[in-house]
Amino acid sequence: MPTESPAPVPAPVLAPEIEAATDVINGVRAAWAGLHPELDTAPIDVIGRILRASALVTRAGDEFLARYGLTRGEFDILAALRRQPEPQSPGSLRTVALATGPATTKRLRSLEARMLVDRSPNPADGRGALISLSASGTALIDEVFPALLAVERELLTGIPSGVRPGLVDGLRALLASLESHPEAPTTD
Amino acid sequence: MPTESPAPVPAPVLAPEIEAATDVINGVRAAWAGLHPELDTAPIDVIGRILRASALVTRAGDEFLARYGLTRGEFDILAALRRQPEPQSPGSLRTVALATGPATTKRLRSLEARMLVDRSPNPADGRGALISLSASGTALIDEVFPALLAVERELLTGIPSGVRPGLVDGLRALLASLESHPEAPTTD
DNA sequence: GTACAGTAGTTCACGAGTAAACTACTTTCG
DNA sequence: CGAAAGTAGTTTACTCGTGAACTACTGTAC
Incomplete structure (x- = not known):
């Protein structure tokens, strides 16, 4: 049986006449x-x-x-590689993509098979590798990313412009808090 | 190569001295x-x-x-059954849980195997079934739900109280808009 | 320098969800 | 009524991601 702190009524929040969605x-x-x-x-x-x-x-x-043959996980990796010009380690990609080790391995394998990324040994660390975007990978992400943004923009058109800044500020505060937590990304 | 509308600068939004997270x-x-x-x-x-x-x-x-042997999908089904006292069809559970047909079938099979829900034929429709919470299913969700709320409450403690109402209003407007879209839940 | 703890990354076995195809019933309508 | 179209739900084959165990290298300590 549940026992918790007394609940404030889950009531609407905005102006009286304006019917909140x-x-x-x-x-x-x-x-x-x-x-x-x-x-x-x-x-x-x-x-x-x-x-x-x-x-x-x-x-x-x-x-x-x-439609481009990409999963969200693969897209995240291509985008991360595009944002940072230097070749990156699988581990660093794993972290920014918020993924597990095995998931990163699979995504990279799939991208490598399509020649969208290149893998080379890390000269500074014999265990590690360095992943870089190929020319075709760069071309693909530069095509897909703006198109995805357009899709996402469309999804947001229903938000009244007045509430959007508060939404963004709230999400930023939430995410900053969640990310600072000791909660490690995950297992390797 | 990307070509889109000119971009407003991605600048901070709040008061000058207050360092936004x-x-x-x-x-x-x-x-x-x-x-x-x-x-x-x-x-x-x-x-x-x-x-x-x-x-x-x-x-x-x-x-x-x-820790309770539940996936989020199974939890969603138990919670949906708890909120509505009447037995519900798999299709209705599928909709509220935002799941596909096969996912719902699997979740129900797993919950049935543990006697957390009961299945009976729908007297009004020979194709359909009616799912209801068993006594142990009710006991489980009444134990798990408040505990999960506590976990979630903890995750939110980092949000300054000032931004939270704006966050909630923004999320409500977004979700109301996304839900009203023609985008059907998915395939059956 | 050699042992040992630690780190990078992968392999393996498995679990949850999906799309497409299918079964079985119901509803509509000529 | 009986055929065609629609709906409820499941089955099948597969994909993506996971936790646990494993390989191989690095760095630290004695």
């Missing part, structure tokens, strides 16, 4: 409030929405990237 | 601005952060749920 999460919180009124479900306001929005955005992005 | 996404946008100054990378401010925050939050949540 409502989403499924409002309904979810209301349902739990009916079942367990003493439960503070406020974290859902942020985390439930982030997970759901992420699922929808991921779906649209994956569908788009599939 | 910074995250990896600021660096990502700055790197692209150096490479392709004409590219409007503003969508990353929202979508990049949502995807990254989602990955970190998902990691923490999955790790926690694993």
Whole structure:
């Protein structure tokens, strides 16, 4: 049985006459409030929405990237390589892509097989490798990235311009906090 | 080569003296601005952060749920059943959990095998089934859900209280917009 | 210099989700 | 009524990612 801090009512927030947009999460919180009124479900306001929005955005992005034969994970690697001109180690790519070691190995293998990236031994470390974008890899990411941005821009058109700065500031604060946590990316 | 609308500078937004928290996404946008100054990378401010925050939050949540032998997908189904007292069809669970048909089938099979849910034929429709929470399923979700909320609450402690309302309003507007789109959940 | 702990990266076995095809029932309509 | 179209759900084959174990090299300490 649940026992938590007393819950503030999950009520709307904006001006009286202006009907604030409502989403499924409002309904979810209301349902739990009916079942367990003493439960503070406020974290859902942020985390439930982030997970759901992420699922929808991921779906649209994956569908788009599939037209280029790329997964989101592969795209992340190409983009990371493009942003930093110097060849990078698999480990560094693993970190920026927020991936596990084996996932990085698979992505690199797939990109290498298509000649989108090149692998060379790391002269300074016999265990390591250095990955660099090939010419065709550079061409691909320079084509895909702006097109993906256009898709993403379209997904955001429904946000009223007034709330967007607050959304961005809030997300930046959240992400800065999550990233600073001791939570290591993952296993190798 | 990229060609897009002229880009507003990816600059900080808050008060001058107050140092706004910074995250990896600021660096990502700055790197692209150096490479392709004409590219409007503003969508990353929202979508990049949502995807990254989602990955970190998902990691923490999955790790926690694993202690109870649950995946996030299974948890979503138990929670959906708990919120609505009436038995629900697999299709309705599929929709609220934002899942595909086969994923729902697998999750239900796994929950059934553990006697956490019961399946009965739908008397009103010979094709369909009705899923309901068993007593042990109810007990499990009533134990897990408040504990998961506590984990999530902890993840959010780093957000300054001043920005949180704007974050929630922005996320609600985004999610309401994404959900209203014709984008169907997926295949069956 | 040689042992030993640590790091980089990969391989292996497996788990969750997907798309496409399929079964079985229901609804519509000529 | 009976055929055709639609809907509910599952099965199959496959993909991407994971945790655990492993290889191979590096760096530190004695």
